[in-house]
Amino acid sequence: MEPGESPLSLTPDETKAIAPPPHFIIIGTQKGGTNSLYQYLCQHPQIIPAASKEIHYFTLNYHQPPQWYQSQFPRLPHPQQLTGEGSPYYLYHPAVPQRLHQYSPQVKLIVLLRNPVDRAISHYYWEVKLGCEPLSLEKAIAAEAGRLEGEQEKLSANGTYYSFNHQHYSYLDRGIYVQQLQRWMAIFPRAQFLIIRSEDLYTHPDTVVNQVFNFLDLPPYHQGNYNRYNAGNYSPVSPQLREQLEAYFQPYNLKLREFLGQDLGWDSHEKLNLSTLPPQEVKPKTVSDTMKIDYEGAWDDYAQTWVSTNPDFNHIGDEWIGKAAGAAQSRAEYEQIIENTFIAPYIQKQHRVLEIGIGGGKTAALLLKYCDRLTCADISHEMLKATRDRLGEDRVNYVKLDGITLDRIPPASLDVCFCYDTMVHIEPRDIFNYLTRIPPLLKGDRLCIFHHTNTLSDLGWQKFLVDWDQNLLGRRQGTAFSIMTDNLMAKFLSHIGYEILHKDTTTVPRDCVWICRAPVSPTVSITS
Known part of the structure; x- marks a missing residue:
């Protein structure tokens, strides 16, 4: 779509105006380009701006009634139109997530993250420009801890409390994004x-900007100019101070990388934590090391941080409810779909089942209701531990995988291979590798249920557009979604000799699920 072109054609029934809550909010970070992004977004014909970009209802204006907040947004004459705001203090203020969730739990949230060193410096000079900061940069940084002491606790405890220091003097603290x-x-x-x-x-x-439009389910829109708004203009800080700031933020950036599963590129990989490792663990990186997808480390990290990021769930994997895949709206609904569609019709009480990629044991618990014995196999030690804690060892055994072979599983010892919510994260070459190694393990019915992402489905393509640029040049994180299609999987299966019994692309619209039978003989020419 080009500037001036409108995709909207109103019917008489669609002209009734409504005033919805914001469809999106840019929640931060301050001095990260939020003003520029908001101005760019509002150029789209289907986005109608709010009364002002920064409404600050959930921080500075929370004493106002909800009707006041609603009044800041335009009445939209067409259901395809959106509105939103951008208040960068929201990301940092400790009380905002709960306040906003109570008001609009479905709102889409946009977060801009800037190199925290550059952000801190820009923030300081902005406060100087506003006349709020009398100290030098070095002294302001040194004074920050004292200025902020106890303020976050007061903000969390008192809904009417306002902290000038928290809003204005948080140069370093705002950069701890994780x-x-x-x-x-x-x-x-x-x-x-x-x-x-x-x-x-x-x-x-x-x-x-068009990545954001896709996230908001809007068609592309290309603007002629992208002028920067509120860009700072100040002299560079001394190399010594910058180096000190980089050292301060480095461990937090590492935790952020582990939490998000993506490298934001603010630190030199060669400097990361090498000084804190024992000498025998500091090894020069090879090309194969830097290009390797660390599935094991990524899922171990996910499991280790799971409790702190998912306090409302009982088990790892409960947070995967199938909503983004278009399958369900709740965990209970998703589990019922998996059980009724892919487990109950196929798994019998005499079956011994292998599950590859157990993800905390959610589907394993369902499988145990139908099968005789279950082998839980995973590359992640932490995921195996979480599943063992959930299921125990009655009729279950656990196998740690190396990511390439299935050698620790005895040949011809199992009837079924079940792999659900796992291949969505595995690259095609790794999927093909597993497919070649599964047949020797199976006997009897030799039944297989495989589930993978389908990049060329509508939802699969949307997912690809959102995260493709976060997985470049070997930076691909082990929990990211793979690029896979139903046609490629069909080629894999037929080449190896699997008998395809059923292909399902409707139950989980973003993905594809196969019911197939593994070949009796694993003899296959991988290079032919």
């Missing part, structure tokens, strides 16, 4: 967030 995002994602599901590097917005605004 703590802020953990707080938000403990309340809102990850699928409602779009996280963008500010640096990408600055260098490739058209690409980033």
